[in-house]
Amino acid sequence: MFSEHEVISNKVLNGKFNLIKLKSKNRDFKYKVGQFVTIKVKDNIFRCYSIASLPEELPFWDIFVDISPGGPGTTYLKSIKKGQVIKTLNPRGNFLLNKRLDNHIFAATGCGIAPFLPMIKELLKSKDKKIFFLWGLRFKKDIVLEDLLKSYAKANRNFSFKIILSKPEKDWKGETGHINNTISKIAKGFSYSNTGIYLSGSGEFIKESESLLLNEKFPLKRIFVEACY
Ligand SMILES: Cc1cc2nc3c(=O)[nH]c(=O)nc-3n(C[C@H](O)[C@H](O)[C@H](O)COP(=O)(O)OP(=O)(O)OC[C@H]3O[C@@H](n4cnc5c(N)ncnc54)[C@H](O)[C@@H]3O)c2cc1C
Numbered sequence: 327m328f329s330e331h332e333v334i335s336n337k338v339l340n341g342k343f344n345l346i347k348l349k350s351k352n353r354d355f356k357y358k359v360g361q362f363v364t365i366k367v368k369d370n371i372f373r374c375y376s377i378a379s380l381p382e383e384l385p386f387w388d389i390f391v392d393i394s395p396g397g398p399g400t401t402y403l404k405s406i407k408k409g410q411v412i413k414t415l416n417p418r419g420n421f422l423l424n425k426r427l428d429n430h431i432f433a434a435t436g437c438g439i440a441p442f443l444p445m446i447k448e449l450l451k452s453k454d455k456k457i458f459f460l461w462g463l464r465f466k467k468d469i470v471l472e473d474l475l476k477s478y479a480k481a482n483r484n485f486s487f488k489i490i491l492s493k494p495e496k497d498w499k500g501e502t503g504h505i506n507n508t509i510s511k512i513a514k515g516f517s518y519s520n521t522g523i524y525l526s527g528s529g530e531f532i533k534e535s536e537s538l539l540l541n542e543k544f545p546l547k548r549i550f551v552e553a554c555y
Contacts, residue, residue, distance in 0.1 A: 328366065328413040329355045333406050334386065339470040343437070344393050345378070346403060348412065350385040357381055357417035359444045360552075363389075364415040365399070373399030376440035376526075376552070377417060380447055392437035395555070421526070421552040423448060429456040429521040433509045433535065436463065438527025438554055439471070445524070450482055458512055459487040462505035462531070466495045506535045510542045522548045529553040 329352040337345045357363075362376045379388040393404045406412065423430075423445050430449055432442045439461055449455045463469060469489060478485045490501045490508060501508075513523060523539060525532045532551045539549060 328415065330411050330413055331355075331387075333408055333410045333412065335408055336403075336406055340467060342392055342394050342468050343470050344391045344404065346389045346391060346406070348387055348389070350387065351411070353385075355384065355387075355414075355416070357387075359423055359448050360421045360441045361417040361419040362421075362441070362552075363417050365403075366413040366415075367398050367402045371398050372415070374554075375403075376419075376421075376554070378440045378443045380444045388443075390437060390440040390443065419552070421524070421550060424522045424548070424550070425449075427520055427522045427548070428454070429458075429516045431458045431460070431509065431512055431516070431521060431523045433460040433505055433523070433525050433527075434462070435505065435527030435531045436468075436555075438525075438531075438552070440554075441526055441552060442524065443471075446478065446485070450478060450485060453482065453484065455484060456516070457482075457485045459485075460505050460508060460512065461487065461489045462527070463489060463491055464493045466491060466498050504531075506531060506538055509535050510538050510544070513539065513542065513544055518544055518548075522550060524550045524552075526552045526554065528555055 331348040331350045334347040334349050357377055362374045364372045364374050375389040378390040391403050393400045449457050475487045490505050494502050525535050532553050
């Protein structure tokens with residue numbers, strides 16, 4: 327029932343996020359881009375984490391973890407070391423890419439970026455998809471992976487991204503506030519009929535953003551959501 331996976335590395339990206347690389351010991355461990363695994367933390371304690379890498383990288387796969395909550399899940403994941411073995415249930419979830427659409431707007435708060443990492447990589451393979459990624463964080467010190475995002479933008483003119491901070495330090499020169507309103511503004515630049523909007527992160531952010539998008543007559547059937555916390 328459980329799959330076992332060896333910890334290859336547990337990298338501290340900053341004081342908030344860790345990137346954990348795993349190697350599956352189970353040949354049947356398969357997933358679709360956007361799905362999550364349920365990790366066994368202790369007897370009777372389980373936590374879900376989106377898979378942050380592409381299926382073709384198996385048996386290697388990643389999770390991207392916000393270690394700040396400090397409950398059983400993050401305390402465990404913060405402490406795991408190279409060579410240790412973790413147990414998971416099989417991947418599941420319906421937060422999947424709709425690859426038939428031409429335009430994809432991804433909006434995440436915090437660790438909500440995790441399922442978008444492989445989704446964006448997957449879409450970048452076809453040069454004709456328009457991709458916009460919007461990331462809401464609190465502080466400038468929370469920002470990670472900016473170089474990766476910049477390299478995507480440099481290599482592919484159809485990819486762009488924006489990071490917005492809700493509680494920026496004084497020297498922040500970028501945009502400030504919550505990302506909710508910005509999503510509908512960005513959506514207006516795309517043809518609604520051929521655009522998917524993916525929301526991932528806090529439940530409150532998803533509820534508010536969805537309601538703003540519906541007010542702007544964005545079709546509900548092309549809003550895809552995953553609440554992580
Ligand atoms: C489908 C799904 C996918 C998920 N994917 C990821 C992922 O890829 N990466 C990831 O880091 N987490 C992800 N989570 C959240 C994860 O499952 C845990 O809830 C989280 O790591 C906290 O677990 P904990 O045991 O440390 O804290 P808990 O004891 O479960 O929670 C402590 C408190 O922190 C709050 N909280 C939990 N997570 C956050 C957060 N990120 N920011 C602010 N407050 C939070 C909880 O609501 C609670 O009030 C996902 C959750 C779901 C349901």
